[in-house]
Amino acid sequence: EIVMTQSPATLSVSPGERATLSCRTSQSFSSNLAWYQQKPGQAPRLLIYGASTRATGIPARFSGSGSGTEFTLTISSLQSEDFAVYHCQQYNNWPPSFGQGTKVEIK
Amino acid sequence: QVQLQESGPGLVKPSETLSLTCTVSGGSISSYYWSWIRQPAGKGLEWIGRIYSTVSSNYNPSLRSRVIMSVDMSKNQFSLNLTSVTAADTAVYYCTRDLGIAVASYWGQGTLVTVSS
Numbered sequence: 290e291i292v293m294t295q296s297p298a299t300l301s302v303s304p305g306e307r308a309t310l311s312c313r314t315s316q317s318f319s320s321n322l323a324w325y326q327q328k329p330g331q332a333p334r335l336l337i338y339g340a341s342t343r344a345t346g347i348p349a350r351f352s353g354s355g356s357g358t359e360f361t362l363t364i365s366s367l368q369s370e371d372f373a374v375y376h377c378q379q380y381n382n383w384p385p386s387f388g389q390g391t392k393v394e395i396k
Numbered sequence: 397q398v399q400l401q402e403s404g405p406g407l408v409k410p411s412e413t414l415s416l417t418c419t420v421s422g423g424s425i426s427s428y429y430w431s432w433i434r435q436p437a438g439k440g441l442e443w444i445g446r447i448y449s450t451v452s453s454n455y456n457p458s459l460r461s462r463v464i465m466s467v468d469m470s471k472n473q474f475s476l477n478l479t480s481v482t483a484a485d486t487a488v489y490y491c492t493r494d495l496g497i498a499v500a501s502y503w504g505q506g507t508l509v510t511v512s513s
Contacts, residue, residue: 290457323499332490332503333441344501376441380498384456387441 291316291379295388301396308364310391312377317357321381324353324362327390328373336375337362367393398423400491400504408485408511414478418491418504425449425472429494432465432476434487435506442487446494447474481511 292315302308312322320340325333335344337353340360350365364371372395377388404416418430431446445455447465455463459478467474478485488508492500 321497325500332506333500334503335499335501338495338497338499378441378499383454383498384458385443385498387443389440 290384291382291386293377293379293386293388295375295377295391297391298389299392299394301394302367303396304369305366306396308367308371308393310362310364310375310377310393312355312360312362312388314358314360314379316382318379318381319356321379322353322355322360323378323380324351325376325378326371326373327376333376364393398493398502400493400502402489402491402504402507404507404509406508406510408481408509409513410482410511411480414476414481414485414509414511416476416489416491416507416509418474418476420472420474420493423493425467425469425474429496429498430465430467430474431492431494431498431500433490433492433500435490436484436487443498444476444478444489446498483511485509486511 294313296311322340324337327333341353352363354361374390374392376390399421401419408414429448432444435441447453462479464477488506490506491504493502
């Protein structure tokens with residue numbers, strides 16, 4: 290199973306600032322990576338797949354990049370509704386596997 | 397708009413079978429991949445398995461010996477059975493509809509299943 294490592298565990302950011310979240314994988318692959326947002330008590334919501342393709346209805350301030358073993362989710366200007374936990378997930382190999390999540394909190 | 401709703405017992409005794417059903421509304425269950433994903437409290441997500449119609453299924457190797465998934469086309473539902481449960485199976489269980497790839501695009505609200513005597 291591909292091991293996913295997200296950093297940092299917690300990111301403190303002020304509203305309007307830029308947030309950069311990292312996801313490292315134990316095996317290299319091109320783009321079979323997704324990002325999800327999860328708020329307390331809610332199911333995750335798909336943000337990005339194919340490493341950089343925004344899902345339907347996702348604002349342009351969310352962007353994904355990377356390949357190989359290093360992937361990044363960038364939120365260009367944090368809005369109040371963006372404070373949440375973010376999960377990365379690989380689907381290059383079966384079984385799909387997730388990172389432990391990065392919590393983005395208000396600074 | 398596709399909606400998914402999990403249902404089933406919230407409490408299961410150790411060694412028994414956890415059975416959950418996901419009811420799909422707003423779209424047909426045919427021609428899509430459907431999955432179960434779980435999340436223990438305060439922990440990460442774990443993909444349990446996925447099924448396509450009644451044709452094919454793939455299970456996480458870590459759970460394969462205990463998992464069976466099935467689809468009921470007539471009821472627009474799919475189900476999860478997890479046998480011989482232990483406290484480690486306590487989690488929120490989500491049903492999802494996937495893109496053709498193993499990416500969960502629609503999620504149910506989740507249901508908490510506790511394994512305890």
